[in-house]
Amino acid sequence: MGLSRKYGTAITxxxxxxxxxxxxxxxxxxxxxxxxxSEELTRGKVLTRPLAGEDVVLYRLGTGALRAVKPYCPHLGAHLGLGKVDGEDLVCPFHFFAFGPDGACVRTGYDTAPPRxxxxxxxxxxxxxAVFVWRHHDGREPDWTVPEWHEVGHRPARxxxxxxxxxxxEVIENSVDxxxxxTLHGWKRAEMGGPVRYxxxxxRLSMRAHESAPVLGDFTVDVRVEGYGLAALHADVHTPRIGLRMCTTVLPTAIGPNRMQLRxxxxxxxxxxxxxxxxxxxxVSRVATRV
Ligand code: FES
Structure with missing residues (x-):
């Protein structure tokens, strides 16, 4: 997968x-x-990521299942992002307390009975x-899902x-602006395909852009957008005149006040x-780049 990654700290x-x-x-x-x-979290990998002003620790078990946990060890508060995966357990780096897939402490570094x-x-x-974590300000359990989207082509996503x-x-609102x-993307003319459906x-919404390019002349670009919460946009772009199909997935994540990571x-x-x-x-190549 071609990657252009930057988990920089400049904005903080x-x-x-x-x-x-x-x-x-x-x-x-x-x-x-x-x-x-997904491919950042290989088996046994532990990652720390910012979400809504706090750290979230992510790790992948030996079975391939994922876990996301609060960052501080319930024993004496060490940061679990420095821990290690041992089989199906996450082991705290400080006193080696180990926590099973359900989060329960299963052993300690002192060979004493695990605390509750x-x-x-x-x-x-x-x-x-992509890996999604559910966070709700009052602790509510998930009541909607991020669906699996179809893919186009046979190449891995960039x-x-x-x-x-x-x-x-603001990112999600942008899709209906x-x-x-x-003005910003240089489309010649665009119209909505109907009202936004909630x-x-x-x-969901659809729109059609009218474009023109040297050699090609006039052509249209059909765009269908699906949005899920304030977490995900999926856009299907089809240009029938040149047979171009593109899927783009935009994932904005609040990491701090007025700060986000955009995947x-x-x-x-x-x-x-x-x-x-x-x-x-x-x-076609030039037009595709522009689209
Ligand atoms: S702080 Fe984690 S085991 Fe002690």
């Missing part, structure tokens, strides 16, 4: 534009939030190549992650690229 070192307004930051979203790509203090676990799921100023809510596709934590997975394919003559193929 100074005020963001939103901080500078002095206004209260938006609340952290409830629900699922992406905290890693379990790890604080978060619901975690893995779908579409993925990237960026840490930046902003809020997950028709105007910015012309169903619980989900929404993206992209897949792109052409229906029948072999039929295109060379000049047209080059034009």
């Amino acid at each position: 070192e100074g005020p963001t534009p939103a901080d500078a307004t002095g206004q209260a930051p938006l609340p952290y979203p409830d629900g699922w939030a992406a905290v890693a790509f 203090s379990p790890l604080g676990q978060y619901p975690v799921c893995e779908v579409n190549g 993925s990237g992650v960026w840490e930046m100023a902003g809020n997950a809510q 028709l105007g910015h596709f012309a 169903d619980g934590a989900e929404f 993206q997975l992209n897949r792109l394919t052409f229906d029948e690229p072999a039929r295109l003559p060379a000049p047209l193929a080059r034009a």
Whole structure:
């Protein structure tokens, strides 16, 4: 998988534009939030990721199952992100207390009876190549899911992650801001395919953009978007004139006040690229990059 990753810390070192307004930051979203790509969590791996102003510790058991836990050991508070996976257990780095898949302490480093203090676990799921953790401000259990999306083409997704100023809510709202596709992204003209449809934590919309390019002339770009909570957008992009299909998955995650990590997975394919003559193929390539 081609990766362009940056888990930088630059934005935590100074005020963001939103901080500078002095206004209260938006609340952290409830629900699922992406905290890693699946392939970052190989068996036995332990990762620490920021989520809503706190650390979340992620690890993959020997069986391949994932766990997400609160960062501090219930014994004396060591950071479990420095721990190790031993088979099906997470072992704290300080006094070697070990915690089983259900979070219960199963042994101590002193060979004494394990105490009854379990790890604080978060619901975690893995779908579409990403790892999602459920967090709710009042501790509510998950009441919606992130569905599995279809894929296009046979190549692995290209993925990237960026840490930046902003809020997950703004990313999701962007998908229904028709105007910015012309002003910011340079689309010639775009229209909605109908009203936005909402169903619980989900929404769906479609739009059509009218574009033109050298050699190709005028063409349309059809876009279908599905949104899930403030966690995930999935867009299907189809350009019938040139047989281009693209799936893009956008995963904004609040990590601190006015700060987020933005993950993206992209897949792109052409229906029948072999039929295109060379000049047209080059034009297609330029247009695809632009789209
Ligand atoms: S602090 Fe974790 S075992 Fe003591």
